[in-house]
Structures are given as structure tokens and as C-alpha cells.
Amino acid sequence: MKMNSLKFKIPLFIVIFAFFSVAITGIFTQRIASEGIQQKTLDKNLLISEMIGNEISTYLEDAKVTVETASNFSSQSFGDIDNIKYEIFRIYDNFPYFSLIFYMNDKADMVFSKPSNDHVKKKSYMDRSYYWDVMNTEKTTISPLLISSVLERPHFIIASPVRNYSRETIGLIGAGIPLYNIQEIIDKTQERFNGRITIIDRQGSIVIDPDIKNNSDKIVSMKNQDFTINEKSTNLESVLKDKRNVVGHYIEDNKTYYSAITFVPGVEWMVIVEQEEGTMLAEASEIEKKLSALMVVVVIIAVIIGLILAFSITKPIGKLVKNVRNLSVGIKELDFTEGQNDSINEVTELSKAFSEMSIILNNNIKELESSFKEQNRLQQYLNNILKSVANGIIVFNNKGDITIVNRETEQITGYSLKEIKEFSLEEFIDRLDITIGEIFIDVIDKGNVFNDVELTIKNKCKEEISISVSASRVLDDKQQVIGVVFLLKDLRERKIMERELARDDRIKTLGRLSASIIHDIGNPLAGMGNLIEILKDNTNDQETKDEILEFLENEVEDLNNLVISFLDFTYESKLNKVPTNIEKLLDLILNLLDSEMEQKDIIVKKSSLETPILANIDRRAIKQAIINILKNAIHAVDKKGVIYISFNQKNNNLEIIIEDNGKGIKEEDLDRVFFPFYTQKRQGTGLGLFITYNIIKEHNGSIVVESEFGKGTKFIISIPIKEQ
Known part of the structure; x- marks a missing residue:
């Protein structure tokens, strides 16, 4: 078998193609699966973080409503200490939300509490932020994490104002939220989650952490861990300050940890759900192993199928090549006398297709020759039309290049066809001093049609010629704009005729004016004659004569103006x-x-x-x-x-x-x-x-x-x- 033979090349190509296709597909599948699992895990962790935040928010909201209810009942007692004490102790005994409940007056003194601790009864709590929040806002508030002076361990305080009959705040009811209640919410999720869950309050104190016991009597601040979010470096303090749900990662002890961070609605506590990268990708590693084994099997099967397919293709092709070599010179219908069986039926059809194609090709060549002759005839016919048109025709394409121009344009402009075809639109405008630039833009961009716009151009001899210009779009078979056609009409003969007509009209008007002016001159002359007769009479005094002379002077001036105006009209001069x-x-x-x-x-x-x-x-x-x-x-x-x-x-x-x-x-x-x-x-x-x-x-x-x-x-x- 020769190495340049299709019998060798096709099987080799199919085997190589199958091998690389399966290998590349497997590698990309592994990578996509790995990335998909990682992203899916991050999304799941973010969902867990949001779910924990919502559960904590619900728990705090229920506790807050309970304290506000106690506050409202206590306010209705109008300062009766016994009623207040009865109400808050009843809530403590019947609701599991609280580790402590107490009443504090408006001077920040703890009046009583349950459980009670004698050493704090006389203590002032002016340093507690929740006291000032209630006194200033008169609204229910939740404190940051603090050490209880009664229980001597960390907890949160929900404080709500107690008012008298004048709606003045006379104290507050406070209830302690124990950390073990929040821990119970976390534990429900932690049992099914292979990672760490941490809660941080709004001041950066650790509320829940797997490494810190709940019965600790100290408040521990969070570590300001460096953090990467969307390829940008930040830290936990910035995330806590921004209060935005994010997903990021950090590196500690050469290990990468991925964290999903959300915030508890209402209190802005930070919920951090994180997993080490190896834990996240354990599932992906298992899938990769299975895919690798599957890839090997698929490659082997693909190679076997490729070889079988290659030989099934090359064998009938070899017979087809043998028959094609029997063709004589020229294109003829192929004649097959062997191999007419089902196993090579497709090759037979291919051979017949070759024969039919040769016949169709001969017919197409004849049609092409006929079409070419018709095209030449139509082109000659179009050229004859352009030569016969009495107006100038010039066509610009979209770029402003001249594509068609006729002989009449040559006569109007004085430039030869060869010179005109070398002009661009700008050169054409400049040479002829013709203002068609705006017309070209309006036709191309807006589709406007211009009819008989009178313009003046300067021909090659710098003579001014009056023309009319019409312009419209040139469209192709798909109604796309491919250029602009201008029709140039020489108005020199028409202008001469118009001047002749104007001269005739002027002569007629002069006749009418002459009759009118004779009438307008006759009346003043008759009056002036009468006045002259009066002047001849020496019996008139000097004042009368002066008045008559002044009147005669005015009449003469009016007649002079009339004659001058008439001469202005009758004088026909060529405009300069x-x-x-x-x-x-x-x-x-x-x-x-x-x-x-x-x-x-x-x-x-x-x-x-x-x-x-x-x-x-x-x-x-x-x-x-x-x-x-x-x-x-x-x-x-x-x-x-x-x-x-x-x-x-x-x-x-x-x-x-x-x-x-x-x-x-x-x-x-x-x-x-x-x-x-x-x-x-x-x-x-x-x-x-x-x-x-x-x-x-x-x-x-x-x-x-x-x-x-x-x-x-x-x-x-x-x-x-x-x-x-």
C-alpha cells in the first residue's frame, strides 16, 4: 500500500481525527464539568448563607415583636411597676427566645430582672448603647454583641420603650438574645454542610464561630482577613462596611478557601459560609476519574469504527477511479458495465451523477454564451440611448465616483468624456462651479427627488451657462441605493426665448404706459396753461403771483419725476x-x-x-x-x-x-x-x-x-x- 494512496490516507486521517476529537472533547468536558461543579457549589453556598440569614432575621423579628408586645402592655399600666414586672416575667417564663429580661427606668437603673443578680441592681447602665437608642428614637432597637452584667456572658439585647399616659418614655424593657439560640439555627445547616459557618455582628464581633465556644465570657473581634472578589483585593472590614452579598476567596496556610457572604436583614449581621477548595472539588475529581476511563474506551471504539468506515469508503472509490480513467478525451456520459450491486450502489449513483453533470455543464456553457451575447446587445442598446438623449446624463456611485456619462454632458460642460470620468464629485463641483453637493447628500440620505433646479455652471472655457438639474436615486434589484443620477438640461436657448418674450411683453406694457402717462401729463399741462393765463393778468397782487409760481414749480417737478420713472422703466440695459x-x-x-x-x-x-x-x-x-x-x-x-x-x-x-x-x-x-x-x-x-x-x-x-x-x-x- 502506497503512503500517498487514499487507502492509506483516509484510514489514517479518520483514526487521528477520532483520537484527537475524543481526547479534546474529554479534556474540555472535564474542565467544563469541574468549573460547573465549582460554580454550582459557590451558588449553593451563597444560597445557604442567604437561608441562614433569613432564618436568623425571622427569629429576631419574632423576638422583637414579643418584646414590643410586652412594652405595649406595660405602657398601658401607666408606670405601675408591679404590672410591668408581672408582664415581663410572664413572657420570660412562656417564651424560649430570651436568656434574660429586665426593666430599666429612664435614669438607666435596672429596677428588676429575671434571672436576678443582686450586684447589678444599683448599677447605672448609661454606657449601654441600646439605652440611648431607645431614649433618643423612642423605637425598639437591637444592640451590638455585649457581655451581660447579669449573666456575665455575651448576648444581644432587644430594648423597647415603656411610656406613661402622656406618651413620655419612662423606661425600657430589655430582653437578652442568647447565642446558643442562634447556634441552634446554624447547627441545623451545619449537620448537612461540609464547611465553616460564621456569624459576625455589625461592629465586627464574632457571634458564632466553630472555633469559639458559646459559653465564652469574652467578645472576640473578627480577623480582618484579606479577600479577593472578582479578581479585586479587599478585606472583611470593607465587605462588612459595604454590606453587599459577595462571593470570593482567600488563601491561608497555602490553602484556598471560597466564601459566600450575605447579611441578615434588619440587623446587618454578616453570615459567612466557606469551604476549602479541595472539599469543593472532591466531587469534580471523582467525575474526572470516571471521564478519563470513559475516554479511553471511546477512543478505542472510535479507532475501530474509523478503520472500518475508512475501508468501506476507499474500496468503492478505487473502483470509481478505475472507471473514470476509462473516459475518452472530452466530457461524455460514463459507462459502467460492472459492479452493479447493492454494495456499491452509492458509487453507481455518483457515476451517473458525473454523467448528468457533464450534460448539464455543456448546456450551461451554451446558455452562458447566449446570455453574454444578449448582455452585449443590451449594453450597446443602452449606449445608443445615452448618445441619443438631448440632455446630459451623469451617474455617481455612493462614493462620489462617476460611473456613467453621455455625449450631451460633454457638449454642456466642454470637457471630454475621458476627462469627466476621471473627476470625483468634489472635482466635478469645483471644475464647473456647480452647487450639487447638498443635492447629492439629500438624495442619498433622505431619498429626496429634485426636478428642474436652475443653476449656473462654468464650462471649460469659463463661460457661464444656465442649466436645470434633476436628481434621483439609482436602486439595484434589492432596492438598495447604489448611486445618484443627474439630468442636466441646457437652458441657453430657453433663456434667449424668455428674453425675447420679456421684450415683447415690455413693448406691450410700454404701449399701455404711454397711454396712461399721456393722460397723466395732459391734466397737469391743462391746469398749468390756465395758471399762466392768470399770471398774464396784471391785476393780480404779488402774493397771488408767488402762489401761482410755487404751484407751477411743484407741477413741473411732479411731471419731471413721472418722466424720469417712465424712462427708468423703458430703458432696457443688460444687467452688470x-x-x-x-x-x-x-x-x-x-x-x-x-x-x-x-x-x-x-x-x-x-x-x-x-x-x-x-x-x-x-x-x-x-x-x-x-x-x-x-x-x-x-x-x-x-x-x-x-x-x-x-x-x-x-x-x-x-x-x-x-x-x-x-x-x-x-x-x-x-x-x-x-x-x-x-x-x-x-x-x-x-x-x-x-x-x-x-x-x-x-x-x-x-x-x-x-x-x-x-x-x-x-x-x-x-x-x-x-x-x-
Whole structure:
């Protein structure tokens, strides 16, 4: 048998695998079992500690209730010593809780006790903490461990106040809790527990300890043993101070002891249940021995089964290899003429599967070739569509890389397809000076769809081109976002058409304005002619002539203003847009109008922008538009009126808000404020707001008026901006 043959390798592999699998499983099983038993033991010890604490708490609570009952009966005797003595002696004789019971007056003198001890009758017990606890709190208390002066051995005292008819504390009833009663509670558990159980009171005195006899006449303090809890070092004093149930261990005489510590409810005594590590793991050691023997048996069985299984596999595989070698060149259906029996039925099925697989593989190859051709056809079809679309199409993936771009994008931007495909999103924005970064984020993160957002870009030749941008998500078959598609539409031809239409509309408006202005000029001229005739009459005094001349001067000034306003409207100039600091422009305008506002003591309250804002505007036109609005506000407010000016940035637009507290505009007149010749001023031309409206529109902005008659008016101007 060759060592590189499967007949050798498979049996060897199965034997080695079986051996190591069983060995590793056995080792881990032993370790898990050991750790499980140890943890189970610790949990059990913690449960024992809690159970002992609850039993002691129940015992103390019953004793406490008994003493309080005696105290209440004694209080009802209103200080009758005989009744008090009868009551407490009755309790002592009938209840097994107490080793001593006594009555102490409010001066800490023991009046009587049972059993009695003559040498303590005249002794003052001012040094007893339970006396002061009762006198100060007037509540039942349990003392720390102390040496009884009557019995001359350690015990606890439960003390409860005795009151007179005025509810004043006139003394206390005390009852001694003997340690042997607590020891009896411990002994019930100790009989079934292979370990140590210790009780420590709240001051660190040992109450119960297997190494200390209960009839001792001394109080022994606990040893401040170093202790490890959750890999952190501490000591018993800290545990007693924290009063938390814990499980930990300490090392003494090279032995490790595991302790479960709980506290007795109500009195905060510490219950320690501990076992030496060897005792805890005795059960685990026994299980380990049994597992070791079982492992040896399992390994032997696994080796035998592995060998049998290995040979049962290699024998039919050898026959299959022999038949496969008979294949001619190419993939054909396998032909088996021998070995068609039940013992190798699976190998026969495997051979047939090879044959079927070869046929399926040939079919799949043909389908793959057909699918590849169809894919190429669809790709070519898509490319033809992209070339034929009249708008620019550009697709970014989630990382901001360009994946698809068409020829129209090349025409709009002036960059070649090769150059555009090398741009990242940031480079694309920077090269074209196009603000689509926020649109990209909104589409990716929020799923917003943008339609026909008008923007201005700079092509490769640095020419400004107006375009509209539409954007939406690109989703895959699983509806996952894989990118953003932008549709770029060249608006140059449309803008030319809009300007032509605006010019036609302007000509029509000029016709209407001409008719109106002829009417408005005709009336004053007729009046002026009449006044000139009066001047020719030499019979008029000088005062009358002066009044007529002043009137003629005012009429001429009004006609001049009307003609100038008309010329402002009819004069069509190309806007000279430059980046302009809006806030500085407002300050300049306010300085120009300062004298007019001072005449009426007008107060201007202007807010400031946090950061400077630049807007691409025709400085002269926007200045004139804002002056027209401010002059209306100055006319509308009374003396000492207020004009408010504020700013609000919304996306790529800046709002200039001008508000006054003047007389306002009637609701029925609001729709006509931007009409030519609408005015509320006696000497107004009615063209100011009309001209303002047209200036704002020429800047692709908007102007809105809000007013409440008698309260004031607000104009909101919105114009495109460019951040500095």
C-alpha cells in the first residue's frame, strides 16, 4: 500500500481525527464539568448563607415583636411597676427566645430582672448603647454583641420603650438574645454542610464561630482577613462596611478557601459560609476519574469504527477511479458495465451523477454564451440611448465616483468624456462651479427627488451657462441605493426665448404706459396753461403771483419725476452682475436716506448677518429697488416711526426683509401694489414698486408684500447668493 494512496490516507486521517476529537472533547468536558461543579457549589453556598440569614432575621423579628408586645402592655399600666414586672416575667417564663429580661427606668437603673443578680441592681447602665437608642428614637432597637452584667456572658439585647399616659418614655424593657439560640439555627445547616459557618455582628464581633465556644465570657473581634472578589483585593472590614452579598476567596496556610457572604436583614449581621477548595472539588475529581476511563474506551471504539468506515469508503472509490480513467478525451456520459450491486450502489449513483453533470455543464456553457451575447446587445442598446438623449446624463456611485456619462454632458460642460470620468464629485463641483453637493447628500440620505433646479455652471472655457438639474436615486434589484443620477438640461436657448418674450411683453406694457402717462401729463399741462393765463393778468397782487409760481414749480417737478420713472422703466440695459456684499449695500442706502429719516425721527432697527453674504447682482439696479421700498416705508410711518431690516438665508437664496409700523395697505389693494401708477402718495408717480418688481424679477428673484391696514407693511425680497 502506497503512503500517498487514499487507502492509506483516509484510514489514517479518520483514526487521528477520532483520537484527537475524543481526547479534546474529554479534556474540555472535564474542565467544563469541574468549573460547573465549582460554580454550582459557590451558588449553593451563597444560597445557604442567604437561608441562614433569613432564618436568623425571622427569629429576631419574632423576638422583637414579643418584646414590643410586652412594652405595649406595660405602657398601658401607666408606670405601675408591679404590672410591668408581672408582664415581663410572664413572657420570660412562656417564651424560649430570651436568656434574660429586665426593666430599666429612664435614669438607666435596672429596677428588676429575671434571672436576678443582686450586684447589678444599683448599677447605672448609661454606657449601654441600646439605652440611648431607645431614649433618643423612642423605637425598639437591637444592640451590638455585649457581655451581660447579669449573666456575665455575651448576648444581644432587644430594648423597647415603656411610656406613661402622656406618651413620655419612662423606661425600657430589655430582653437578652442568647447565642446558643442562634447556634441552634446554624447547627441545623451545619449537620448537612461540609464547611465553616460564621456569624459576625455589625461592629465586627464574632457571634458564632466553630472555633469559639458559646459559653465564652469574652467578645472576640473578627480577623480582618484579606479577600479577593472578582479578581479585586479587599478585606472583611470593607465587605462588612459595604454590606453587599459577595462571593470570593482567600488563601491561608497555602490553602484556598471560597466564601459566600450575605447579611441578615434588619440587623446587618454578616453570615459567612466557606469551604476549602479541595472539599469543593472532591466531587469534580471523582467525575474526572470516571471521564478519563470513559475516554479511553471511546477512543478505542472510535479507532475501530474509523478503520472500518475508512475501508468501506476507499474500496468503492478505487473502483470509481478505475472507471473514470476509462473516459475518452472530452466530457461524455460514463459507462459502467460492472459492479452493479447493492454494495456499491452509492458509487453507481455518483457515476451517473458525473454523467448528468457533464450534460448539464455543456448546456450551461451554451446558455452562458447566449446570455453574454444578449448582455452585449443590451449594453450597446443602452449606449445608443445615452448618445441619443438631448440632455446630459451623469451617474455617481455612493462614493462620489462617476460611473456613467453621455455625449450631451460633454457638449454642456466642454470637457471630454475621458476627462469627466476621471473627476470625483468634489472635482466635478469645483471644475464647473456647480452647487450639487447638498443635492447629492439629500438624495442619498433622505431619498429626496429634485426636478428642474436652475443653476449656473462654468464650462471649460469659463463661460457661464444656465442649466436645470434633476436628481434621483439609482436602486439595484434589492432596492438598495447604489448611486445618484443627474439630468442636466441646457437652458441657453430657453433663456434667449424668455428674453425675447420679456421684450415683447415690455413693448406691450410700454404701449399701455404711454397711454396712461399721456393722460397723466395732459391734466397737469391743462391746469398749468390756465395758471399762466392768470399770471398774464396784471391785476393780480404779488402774493397771488408767488402762489401761482410755487404751484407751477411743484407741477413741473411732479411731471419731471413721472418722466424720469417712465424712462427708468423703458430703458432696457443688460444687467452688470458682480459679487456684492448685501449688508454693506444696505448700510450705504441707509446713509443716503439718513436726512429724510431724521426729518421724521424714524428709528431703523437692522439685524446683522453672522457671516458676510455675496450676491451676484447689478449693484445700481438693486440699490434703486431697495431705495424705492425704503422711501415708501418712510412715507408710510408717522413721526418717530420704526423701520425693521433683517436677513434670512434659505438654501441658495438670501431674503431681505423690510418692515415698518406705518399705516399699512388695505387688503383689497394688496394685489395692485406692483401695478404701474398705483400709489397712496399725493405726489407719487406709482412707478416705484413697479420698477422694483421688474428689477427683482430680472435677477431671478422674487418679492412678496404682506400688510395689515393700520399696523404696518412687510416686503420680503429673495435673490440668489454666492457664499463668501
